Amino acid sequence: MRTFRGGLLIGLAVAVLVAVVAIIYEFYDTRTLKRTVRRGEVYCGVNVGLPGFSSQDEKGNWTGFDVDFCRAVAAAIFDDPAKAKFIPLEASERFKELQNRKVDILSRNSTWSMSREQNYDLYFPAVAYYDGQGFMLPRARNIESALDLNGSKVCVQGSTTTELNLADYFRANNMKFEEMKFPKLEEVIKAYDSGKCDTFTADVSQLYALRLNMTKPNDHIILPDVISKEPLAPVVRQRDDDWMMIVKWTLYAMIDAEELGVNSKNIDEALKSKKPEVMRLVGTEGSYGEDLGLTKDWAVRIIRHVGNYGEVYDRNVGAESKLHIPRGMNQLWNAGGIQYAPPIR
C-alpha cells in the first residue's frame, strides 16, 4: 500500500515537472514563427523616416517600400497586411534591437555585409533593393557617364564610406577631382544646389529623394552609373530557419509573380491559370505553402493584399511615386536589371 502511494506521488511529481518544463519551453520558445503566430502580429523594425522606403503620415499610417515588404510577410501569415506593427529604429540601435527580439524582422534599408551577419548573429535572406553610390549633375552639362567627370568639383558628405568610394573610383579610373566636404547631407545638397560643385555623390536612392527638395529638380539628372554595392535586404536572426524561409520566400514570391505577370489586379484570373509556373505560385499545384508552415494560398495573400515586386516598387519609389527612380538594377533579370528570384518548384 505504501509503495503504491509512493509510486503515485512520484508519478504525479514527474507529470507536474514535465508540464512545467513544457510550459517554460513553450514560453521561451525562440522560434519567431511560433511567437509571431501566437501574438497575432509581426513586429517590424523600420526606418524612422526615409521617403519612399519608410515614413509615417500625420495620422500615423506607415508607407514605403520597406513597410510594404513587412506587410507582405504579415499577409502571407495572417491573410491580413494590417497585422504588421511598425517599430521605428535608429541606425545605431537597429541590429541590437533585432538581436534582443524587440522586433521579428528588420525591414529598414540596411546594407547586407559580411560583418553585420557575423557580429550580430544575423542573417540577410535576400536582396530587396539594389542601391549603390551614384552622381547627380546639372542636365545642361550633357554628361552621360561617370567616366566623363574628370576634373570635377564633387560635393560629398565627409567621414563616410561615400567619401572613400568616391576617392577609390576616381583613382581607379585615373581621374582627378576636387572634393567639397560637408559634415551633413543637407549641407551637401545645399552647396550643390547653390552651384558650389559640378556634381554631387550619395546613394542613388538618396539622390532621387534629395532632388525633390531642390530649387529646380528637373534641371538635374542622376547618372545611371553605380560605383558601389549597397544591397538593401531584410534581416532576421540566425538559427531561426522557419522564419528565415518565410521572409526569404515572401520576397521571392513577389519577384516571381512579377516575372510571371501575376499582380494584385489579375490575381483571381491567375488562380484559374493552367500554366504550371503560375499554378505553383498561386498554390493550385503542389504544397509549397504548407511546406513553409503556411497555407496553400500564401503567395496569393501577398499579391492580393500588397502586390508583386514591380507594383510595390512603382507605388513607393518608381513610376507612381514622387521619387521616380528608374528600375535600373532593380528591374527583373530578363528586362534589363539584376533582380532575380529562384523558381518556386
Place this chain on the structure above:
Amino acid sequence: MLEFRHLFCSTIAAVGLIFSTAHSYAQQPQSDPGDQPGLIADDTYELDPEWQKQVVYYRTTEAPGTIIVATAERHLYLVQPGGRAIRYGIGVGRDGFQWQGLLNITKKAEWPDWTPPPEMIQRQPYLPRFMAGGPGNPLGARAMYLGTTVYRIHGTNRPDTIGTKVSSGCFRLVNNDVSDLYDRVPVGTRVVVRQKPEL
C-alpha cells in the same frame, strides 16, 4: 511569333476618329481613342518624369544600337554600350492590340503622310482618305516602319497619350523624342518587342 492581325497603326485609331477638330468636339465619343487628326501638337507639353528621355542602367545580351520595346512598362530602350540604354516614354497598343517579336526597321520617313487603309475607311467612312504630313498629323514628326507590318514607331500630335495604352499596336513618342531616336538609328536596326507574359 508575330500575330499579323490586320490592324492599323495606332494613329488610325479604332474608335471615333473624326477629321476636323472643330467638328470633332461636337461628335467626340465617350471613349477617347487617343487620336485627334488635325490637332496641332503642343511641343511644349512637359512629360511626367517617368516618360522623359533619360539614360538608364540596362543589362542585355542584345547589341548596342538595338531597340527594345517594353510594352508593359511603356518604355522604349535604345541599347548603348557599357550596360546602359537611352530610355524614352511611349504610348502602346491597348489591351488586345499588343504583340511581341523581332523585327527590323525597313523604312524611315520625316513628317509622314497618312493614308488610312481600306479596312479602316470601311469601319469609319468619315475618315480622311489622305492626310498630308505635318504638325496636325497623328503620325507626328517621324515614322520608322517595322518589317512588312502595319506597325510603326512614330511621333504624335497628342503628347498627353505617352505612358498610356491607346493605340492599335503602334508605338508613339513625343515629336522631340522620335526625332532624336530617328537620328540615332539606321534602316536595318533590330527592334525587339516585349510583352507582359500571359497567365
